[in-house]
Amino acid sequence: MRGLCAALIFVTTALAVGLALDAWLQAAEIQSPLETYIDPIYGPSYYPGRSFSRFHESFFLGGTNAWGYLGEGRPERNETDEVRILLVGDSFVLGHTVFERHHFKRVMERELSAALGRRTAVLNFARADFNLWNMHRYYCDFASRWDHDLALLFVGESDLVPSRQVGSALYPFSYASADTVAADYSFRASRQFHQAKRLEPLLSRLAVPRLAFNLYKLGLRGKTAGILFGKLAPARTADAEDGRTRAVAAVEPLSAHSRVILRDLARDRRVLLVYKEPIDDTYRAAIDSLGAHPFDLVPIFTGLRARGVEPRWWPVTRKLGHWNQQTHQDIGRALARVVLDRKLLD
Amino acid sequence: MLFNSFIFVFFLAFVWIGYLLLRAPRPRAVWLLAASYAFYAYWDWRFCSLLVGLTLVDFSVGRALHAAATVRRRKQWLAVSLAANLGVLGFFKYFNFFAAGAQAALAAFGLELDRAHVSIILPLGISFVTFRSLTYTIDLYRRRIEPTRSLLDYALFIAFFPILVAGPIERAGNLLPQLARLRAPSRREIGAGLVLICLGYFKKVLIGDAAGRIVDHIFGQPELYYSPELLAAVILFWIQIYADFAGYSDIARGIGKLFGVNLAVNFEQPYLSRSFSEFWRRWHISLSTWIWDYLFNPLVAAVLRRVANWRFASVQAEMRIAYPVAAIVTMLLCGLWHGAGLTFIVWGGLHGLYLSGERLFVYRGKSIPLRWRLRGPRSVVRLVLGLAATQVLVMFAWLFFRAENLAQVGYFLDQIVHWQGSELSGRFAAITASFMGMMVFLDLLEYKTGTHAWLLKLRPAVAAGVCIAAMAVVALYLATVDPMPFVYFQF
Numbered sequence: 001m002r003g004l005c006a007a008l009i010f011v012t013t014a015l016a017v018g019l020a021l022d023a024w025l026q027a028a029e030i031q032s033p034l035e036t037y038i039d040p041i042y043g044p045s046y047y048p049g050r051s052f053s054r055f056h057e058s059f060f061l062g063g064t065n066a067w068g069y070l071g072e073g074r075p076e077r078n079e080t081d082e083v084r085i086l087l088v089g090d091s092f093v094l095g096h097t098v099f100e101r102h103h104f105k106r107v108m109e110r111e112l113s114a115a116l117g118r119r120t121a122v123l124n125f126a127r128a129d130f131n132l133w134n135m136h137r138y139y140c141d142f143a144s145r146w147d148h149d150l151a152l153l154f155v156g157e158s159d160l161v162p163s164r165q166v167g168s169a170l171y172p173f174s175y176a177s178a179d180t181v182a183a184d185y186s187f188r189a190s191r192q193f194h195q196a197k198r199l200e201p202l203l204s205r206l207a208v209p210r211l212a213f214n215l216y217k218l219g220l221r222g223k224t225a226g227i228l229f230g231k232l233a234p235a236r237t238a239d240a241e242d243g244r245t246r247a248v249a250a251v252e253p254l255s256a257h258s259r260v261i262l263r264d265l266a267r268d269r270r271v272l273l274v275y276k277e278p279i280d281d282t283y284r285a286a287i288d289s290l291g292a293h294p295f296d297l298v299p300i301f302t303g304l305r306a307r308g309v310e311p312r313w314w315p316v317t318r319k320l321g322h323w324n325q326q327t328h329q330d331i332g333r334a335l336a337r338v339v340l341d342r343k344l345l346d
Numbered sequence: 347m348l349f350n351s352f353i354f355v356f357f358l359a360f361v362w363i364g365y366l367l368l369r370a371p372r373p374r375a376v377w378l379l380a381a382s383y384a385f386y387a388y389w390d391w392r393f394c395s396l397l398v399g400l401t402l403v404d405f406s407v408g409r410a411l412h413a414a415a416t417v418r419r420r421k422q423w424l425a426v427s428l429a430a431n432l433g434v435l436g437f438f439k440y441f442n443f444f445a446a447g448a449q450a451a452l453a454a455f456g457l458e459l460d461r462a463h464v465s466i467i468l469p470l471g472i473s474f475v476t477f478r479s480l481t482y483t484i485d486l487y488r489r490r491i492e493p494t495r496s497l498l499d500y501a502l503f504i505a506f507f508p509i510l511v512a513g514p515i516e517r518a519g520n521l522l523p524q525l526a527r528l529r530a531p532s533r534r535e536i537g538a539g540l541v542l543i544c545l546g547y548f549k550k551v552l553i554g555d556a557a558g559r560i561v562d563h564i565f566g567q568p569e570l571y572y573s574p575e576l577l578a579a580v581i582l583f584w585i586q587i588y589a590d591f592a593g594y595s596d597i598a599r600g601i602g603k604l605f606g607v608n609l610a611v612n613f614e615q616p617y618l619s620r621s622f623s624e625f626w627r628r629w630h631i632s633l634s635t636w637i638w639d640y641l642f643n644p645l646v647a648a649v650l651r652r653v654a655n656w657r658f659a660s661v662q663a664e665m666r667i668a669y670p671v672a673a674i675v676t677m678l679l680c681g682l683w684h685g686a687g688l689t690f691i692v693w694g695g696l697h698g699l700y701l702s703g704e705r706l707f708v709y710r711g712k713s714i715p716l717r718w719r720l721r722g723p724r725s726v727v728r729l730v731l732g733l734a735a736t737q738v739l740v741m742f743a744w745l746f747f748r749a750e751n752l753a754q755v756g757y758f759l760d761q762i763v764h765w766q767g768s769e770l771s772g773r774f775a776a777i778t779a780s781f782m783g784m785m786v787f788l789d790l791l792e793y794k795t796g797t798h799a800w801l802l803k804l805r806p807a808v809a810a811g812v813c814i815a816a817m818a819v820v821a822l823y824l825a826t827v828d829p830m831p832f833v834y835f836q837f
């Protein structure tokens with residue numbers, strides 16, 4: 001009986017202390033609960049009104065607005081006659097590495113507001129692990145509901161060929177069906193979806209389970225041995241290090257799905273495609289032939305490198321990752337310039 | 347090998363089980379010595395030779411010093427030890443600093459010198475190793491201890507892995523006798539050791555490292571941040587350096603207890619200090635007592651001898667000169683010990699000024715007890731004012747300690763004085779308050795219970811529950827972030 005009582009006290013204390021520590025982890029922003037949930041229509045989506053922090057490559061403090069996207073929010077209807085530009089892209093555009101005031105959207109807002117004489121709002125609808133098929137679907141289903149004057153869709157080579165990506169299987173996506181674009185929502189029938197939904201109540205409220213979830217994700221990327229054994233862990237290959245992109249020897253042709261989606265986007269006068277990384281000439285030619293005239297960010301990176309700045313280098317953590325603050329500044333200025341030069345808001 | 351890494355936890359478990367399986371002191375000492383060298387070699391095996399060299403020199407000097415018949419001979423042997431230890435320290439840690447200084451000084455007179463710069467890695471914990479080694483020869487010189495006859499014991503005294511790279515700076519008189527008679531730990535020691543390790547990890551990993559992440563980013567690129575964020579970084583560093591170092595010391599003491607060795611207490615709630623003299627009795631105690639014994643007191647005596655010739659009216663008058671001079675010189679050297687840079691020297695100089703000013707103008711030589719005596723509202727007000735004033739000035743000095751250079755200090759101060767708010771002020775205030783709250787809560791628990799292992803005062807089931815929950819969170823956090831080295835490892 002005494003043993004049982006001691007066991008009960010032990011378990012109760014451990015749980016109480018665990019919960020107290022969880023609250024403290026959240027208050028000190030050491031770890032936030034999961035800020036995303038799996039929406040049955042849009043896939044992984046942000047909870048509205050959440051604050052969270054990130055420390056992976058750099059220091060990020062930010063949050064979502066009442067409408068469930070990053071940064072300062074706007075309602076769907078534009079009642080103030082402001083210029084609205086939407087950003088749709090992956091983690092580079094998401095900017096979980098910079099404060100909102102350093103994000104290129106702020107530079108664009110500043111420059112465009114000054115040049116146009118009208119208040120300009122740039123709304124960030126990016127999502128992690130997005131590819132062309134996902135972002136097209138998200139643009140059609142969700143982002144385009146915000147009365148916008150222009151939408152910028154950021155793509156890289158791997159986004160154009162989603163078969164090469166090991167992205168999130170929990171997103172809906174667009175595909176070509178008899179020369180038109182159709183939507184696939186089959187993710188909500190998947191085992192992964194149901195597992196995620198079961199864990200959601202725990203992960204979205206508590207920080208400690210989120211830590212365990214982070215560890216699980218590191219395990220999936222094959223980092224467990226390195227965490228446990230440090231220098232003594234077997235060396236890992238570069239492919240294993242990344243773990244998110246399948247290696248391919250040659251350039252695959254642009255799939256029929258991607259072609260139809262790109263053609264659909266090219267027809268939309270309110271859409272500008274932006275290359276966020278070097279693109280093979282084969283793809284460039286294919287995309288140009290569809291009537292799209294993307295804007296290329298690569299010359300900006302080249303310019304930064306010429307000035308001795310590595311666009312994705314984080315000096316504090318000494319990691320190569322997403323765009324740093326200086327790169328955001330240059331991207332913001334370049335995008336504002338192209339919007340004005342091409343008269344995309346006229 | 348970092349304490350805050352899983353490989354170290356496996357290493358510790360392996361070494362401890364091996365230690366418990368061995369029954370006699372000699373094999374235990376051999377085992378711990380081998381483990382200590384393996385611990386150091388994990389960082390860089392080449393520097394093990396440095397440990398061997400310092401061990402052999404000071405062991406031989408110790409024997410020769412003890413056998414020396416005349417004072418002159420004893421002084422000569424002590425000089426050999428000082429030259430060896432300070433020579434190693436000077437070469438690895440200060441060569442480039444002084445070479446650059448000499449070059450700048452000569453350039454002021456129009457003399458150009460080729461850049462004298464040696465690319466060297468600073469051996470891990472070199473300052474701690476040399477200071478520990480010096481306690482042996484200096485105490486032998488002063489005839490405070492007897493020399494050890496066992497090279498094995500002495501080698502273990504220098505290399506004992508819990509204190510090898512960041513102290514506490516153990517005195518030979520305390521540690522050597524324990525290492526000579528290594529014994530199995532009692533159940534109580536194991537309990538206390540595990541509790542200290544658990545609390546140490548909590549402080550180091552969840553408070554120190556978590557605060558340090560923010561500090562590193564803001565000090566790394568301060569131009570990206572506004573006044574409230576810069577101020578938060580200064581306060582968070584005040585928390586980080588304490589949690590980091592006190593956490594390390596708790597882990598070291600806990601590990602010592604697992605091997606039946608009692609190591610010196612290094613911290614006694616320094617941020618509950620109401621004065622600077624109290625602060626230095628609570629902060630990095632093994633260093634401050636080292637400095638007190640081997641630097642400050644001899645300096646005071648030397649200054650007093652000189653001042654006595656000036657025929658001052660009273661001893662108090664003489665002390666009014668001797669204390670500030672000794673305090674400032676000692677703290678400048680203390681700053682230099684921490685790092686070869688102007689920022690560290692200014693940090694030391696500031697503490698020297700604080701101590702002198704306090705002695706001359708505030709407390710006028712009165713001693714302040716370490717326990718609070720609160721009698722009535724006036725004493726509470728005095729306590730709060732003392733705490734606030736002391737800690738704000740300590741924080742100000744830490745800014746120099748953490749900054750990359752003096753220009754960065756200037757930038758921080760300029761931005762904080764010319765206050766410019768940010769949209770994240772509230773969040774930074776909440777973050778800072780949360781870290782501060784946890785640190786003060788733990789300090790008050792230690793202060794109230796009078797022990798670092800305060801969990802042992804609770805029912806065993808409750809203590810176990812707290813430890814398991816805390817360690818689970820620590821392990822999860824540690825596994826998901828890049829481990830941060832201890833701040834004091836660089837010294």
